Amino acid sequence: MTHSLARATVLCLFFSFILIFTASKSLAQEDLFESNEIIDIKMAFSIKDLRSTTNDSTFIDELVWVKSPDGEWEEMPIELRVRGNFRLSNCYYPPLRMKIKKKNREGTMFEENKSIKVVFPCSRSKTAESYLAKEFMAYQLFEEVSEYIFETRMMRVTFINEDKKGDEEVMLGFFLEDDDDVADRFDGEIVDDKRILGTLLEDLPAVRHDFFQMMIGNTDFSGLFKHNSKTLMLPEEKLVPLAYDFDMTGLVNPPYAQVSDLVDIENVTDRLYRGFCREKEVFYTVRDEFLQKEERIFEVVSNYEEYMTSSQYRESVRFLEDFFDILKNDRIFENQIVLACRNY
Incomplete structure (x- = not known):
């Protein structure tokens, strides 16, 4: 009995050590x-x-x-x-x-x-952190609508x-x-040495990307010229867009935000769809996807309320609500997205 008890005690201590070691290693x-x-x-x-x-x-x-x-x-x-x-x-x-x-x-x-x-935040002002938090929030929103x-x-x-x-x-x-770590996650590669037309990108990932950019009020990107956008080549040479750098958007709207001379809007809070044209059913498929995720989108925004002033939070919610109003109105959706797509 004594020998068995001692053996059981040793085994118990051994396995406890293994569990503690494994937990510590996994944490590190x-x-x-x-x-x-x-x-x-x-x-x-x-x-x-x-x-x-x-x-x-x-x-x-x-x-x-x-x-x-x-x-x-x-x-x-x-x-x-x-x-x-x-x-x-x-x-x-x-x-x-x-x-x-x-x-x-x-x-x-x-x-x-x-x-x-x-x-980092752009400036040392008291509100600089809130703009950084809103940009970080934009990345979290993108995760809700795209896998890339x-x-x-x-x-x-x-x-x-x-x-x-x-x-x-x-x-x-x-x-x-x-960039290279993203490519490794998808067994792909970042295409930096070629200019790739938006029409060559996979339909659904491209349109999800373009809807998202409109949702956050972003016109400061170009896949063709590799500006705030990367092109990821997946296996079988499938091409998808990777978006980043969301500070110059209507959702974030920092004091230094500027609108490019290449687009016909006056303020970053003015929405403009900059995606390329696709078959009509692709637009409607992605429209349904976004509408199904509307509640989740606003849940994500609420997670960052603590980093904003009350007025900034209300503005963020209102800005996103305006986008979903576009999706819910057939006529406005057709005019501002389906018929507003780019052919070149």
């Missing part, structure tokens, strides 16, 4: 984009130095600290550079690209992410500004999946 190795929990990140660098010494091919060595579940800051060496166009020139906080060497990301949530885009998306993860950043004598600022930001 959880993929960056598998959770919706906000990550706590700490970064310290000089924005001026980053702007002056980095570019599309030049990185500088920096550190990032990630808060562990037990509240400890864990240090990780990274490489950092600026990226982007408009926000790089017009925002206080430039958009960034972060690279992590394999040996530094092994066993961490970044293990599968060699390269990641980092998005860039994954994202919100973070709370403690930024030590070395240009301001080490002042600490706490702000929201988010990580954005790298």
Whole structure:
């Protein structure tokens, strides 16, 4: 009896250890984009130095600290550079690209992410975070209507500004999946070396993309010229669009929003359908899909109410309601979408 009890105790302890070890390992190795929990990140660098010494091919060595579940800051060496166009020139906080060497990301949530885009608020104003939250929300809305998306993860950043004598600022930001990682998820590749007409894209993914862009009031994209849109080639050479960069939209509507000279609207809050023409039944199929997801769309928006002022939240809801009003009215739907599609 004593021997059996001792043996049972040892086995119990052994399996308990295995379970604890497995749980700890799985927590440490959880993929960056598998959770919706906000990550706590700490970064310290000089924005001026980053702007002056980095570019599309030049990185500088920096550190990032990630808060562990037990509240400890864990240090990780990274490489950092600026990226982007408009926000790089017009925002206080430039958009960034972060690279992590394999040996530094092994066993961490970044293990599968060699390269990641980092998005900060544009300015230091009190309302800047709300615009960033609305842009992040737009990515979540896109996930509801398309399977071909860039994954994202919100973070709370403690930024030590070395240009301001080490002042600490706490702000929201988010990580954005790298192009190559998206392609790997779908066993495809990003087509960067060719201009591809929108009519060559798969019908349903393309029209879902175009409806979404109209829903959020986005005209600041071009698949042909690779502006805020990528083309993903799937197996069997099927082509689908990948949308990103949603700040210059009617839904977000930041103070710096501008309308392109190439479109015939005056404000980013003016909707314009920019999709290419397809068979009529494709438009009606996607219309039904969006209408079926209307309730879910507004549930997603409600999840981000805490990051907006009450007036911003009401404006976001109203802006999306206006889009669904278009879908629900046969005549307006025909005029503003079906007959408004592009032939070239």
